[in-house]
Amino acid sequence: MNSSASFNYTFPLPNGLHARPASFIEEAVKSYSDSITITNLRNNKEADARSVLSMIASDIALDDPILVKVTGEKAESTLNEFKIFLETEFLTCDEPLAVVENKQQKPLPHMLRSEELQSLRGVSVSPGIARGVPLVLGEPRLTLNPETQDKAEVTEELARFDEARQHLKAQLEHQAETSAGEEKAILKAHLSLLCDEKLVSSISEGITGGLSILSAILKTQEHFTQVLESSSSEYLQERALDIRDLCSKLIVETYGEDSFEKTDCQLMADTVCIASSLAPSQFLSLDRSFLKGLVLEAGGTTSHTVILARSFGIPVMVGVEGARSLAAGGNQVIMDANLGLLVSNPSENVGRFYDLEQSKQERLSQRREKYIDQTAVTLDGHRIEVAANIASAEEAEAAFAQGAEGVGLFRTEMLYMDRTEPPCEEEQFEIYRKALTSANGKPVIIRTMDIGGDKPVDYFNIGNEENPFLGYRAVRLYPEYLNLFHTQLRAILRASQYGQCKIMVPMVATLAEAKWLREVFNSVVEALKVEGVEHNPDVQLGIMLEVPSCAFIIDQLVRYVDFFSIGSNDLTQYLLAADRGNSKVEHLYDSLNPAFLRLLKHVVSEAHKAGAWVGMCGEFAGSPEHLPVLLGLGLDEVSLSAPRILELKEAISQLTLEDSKQILEQALQLETSEEVAELLKGASQKKEAMPILAEHSIIMNADCRSKAEVIKTLVDNLDVNGRASDVFGAEEAIWDREAISPTMLGFGIAIPHCKSDSIAVNSISIMKLAEPILWNEGDQVMTDTVFMLTVRASEAGSVHMQIFAQLARRIMRGAFRDSLAACTSEQELLEFISSELEL
């Protein structure tokens, strides 16, 4: 006998009931014989718990009141079971999403925060700003015409559709099995959409009603995407893409690959290309004189396309879910790969913000230009080589143009990936020769293939591993694939005649491996000699130092290897036993942990004791804020991504080895990485003396149309002149002060000011506006002159403070203001203020 039971529930998941939790529910209720409906009491939409789509369509958001109703023979017991499920397991099915996203995002600067933006955030993998027309690539355009599509008898069409669906299902199941993490979860969500009763019955009913399979799929797609797009949750709106994606797959499965046209990708003007993901060949076919930026919805940061784009210096953002639909509605987009922001149809204010931003970037790179051809040297004359990490021969040239003194890491995995056969000796030889030729005598360290479970390659039969980072990878594969390793060594040794080349092997953990490597290396050299093939026999053989065990056998390793390069990412992960991709333990993955710093110190001093060269090529080497540590350690080289090289060289030129050693010694005694970070922040503030007021701090006749533009322009000017250590923090500090009470004085002068640890040099900045502005709504007087006073946080009672106090008093005197108004040039103004304040 049928009975029914119900209970009330408040929806607990932060992103609402989207595809993933809905498929979780669907999975759970499969075993029940009773029917379950879920009603969203906010909008009275009712959903069937067996249909993912109907659950999504009920538009359930966080904290919505829900009525769960069970009807059937065992209503009471089913209800209890389902209730327990909702209160336990269900709570954990969708946690990571929101947390991870927020953490990685840089906050927006003030001018953008106050605008209404049509925008999305993403992860920057190649910095820069791009503006242009959006072009969505790879958007499937149907070549079939639903009006005229041939169709067979209804029963035959139904059978054909079912076959296609089963086939796609098997395919997705296979993909889901071989994938991991987020991708796996999404594939599973797609799978449950494919098995969704409402979706399947909607298509089947269409076919029964006389439609072709194609029309039935399109009609169903339209129906469900509309439902999703009208949802109030942005997250659910974006899920419409999943439906489209799945329906496209169904169409391809039924009618073949030709169902969709290859998109035309002729670029006619400055363009930002946007795609779900992009094949390298597709990327290379784009006209790079017009290609200003690339936005990918897929999250991978190591794809071929990303690496290529970076080598051409094209800004790239990944993980921008929904970028295609955002761009589809826009005539213009701005992508800011420094902030990780994509804006569609920018307003005039946003456009002006980016004019200012771009002009600042240009001035910054002009300032750093002189370091391109200079070697990196500290104030006290200590040399440290600054090299580039590259992943293709093409990148080498760009890296040297950006100031690299060598290549510290040439990753060669890319040569092996996305192909069915390994590259032959000749092909590799040409690639290595190209890189060495671009280096023009500068050193190039080529790392032999680092292939493993996380970077699968078809012709390496590695299989699925529980934990690829602790598994069968890199040097551990070489004995089994000895021919491939021989081929690579031969190619490098032959190319080594064309420059200063070194060979580096990843993932060495034992002395036996190092010994074995030397034997193989010697045998390859011997073979080349016997064959009479030209090569350089004196190429150095080194290893990556990324497994902690190596740190304790350096004195023994040097019997077989010539140099070391510290792979800080893996070394951190292996030392602290924490996967940084796992949000629950990522806080443990921390290269500023004093234990890690002590390990580094030990490694460098052991290597130097043994007379070996030691560099570092992980992310840790790429941050100017870590410089005192890197210098203090006495590393011979640091290798980082090319766009940051000039910034690092400049920062090196402002530090001394002596200070850096002291700072490192202090850091080694601290207890937490937070304390280390704090210490390093303070250290970066010790800048060389700069006058409190200089001609570069005075801007006459400024074209600023708002208070926000004035503040941004003045703070950017601090940054360009090396007076701010953190431009974002400095601007925030100014706005924090304005929030207490606006700093406009009654006679057309405003004095924005702050005291902040984002300020590197105490500064007085002066701006005279071309056109007066209203500093605040409701001001009686327009503002035409701005004094910005920025003071370092640690300052107290110094000579500089007296100057600020004097200036403040002077501003209140009419005679001073009259003389000020009479100044017409930067020089005149500088002389006047300097004499008034006795500078």
Place this chain on the structure above:
Amino acid sequence: MNIIAVTACSTGIAETYMAAEVLERCARTRGHSIKVETQGALGILDALSSQDIESADIAILTNDIAINGNDRFTGLKTFHVSIDDILESPQDIILAIHSES
């Protein structure tokens, strides 16, 4: 009239000194004697001595942030104002205390 004052603002780098400047000028042009103690990034300047306080008719104290040594003025007529008020209309303040005393 014999006026004393203490000025202090949140960052201590500008308004403390601006307010001191305008109070001094405004009071003197109206024939009052004045001494202003500033509590800013330079620490305490022109500190008021107990003699200064004893001989004063009234004290003007800014109330944007807590000032040091508030208890020194117990028993004396005090006038609490914001820095903004001083910067915007110092004359009004001087007039107001004049009519009050």
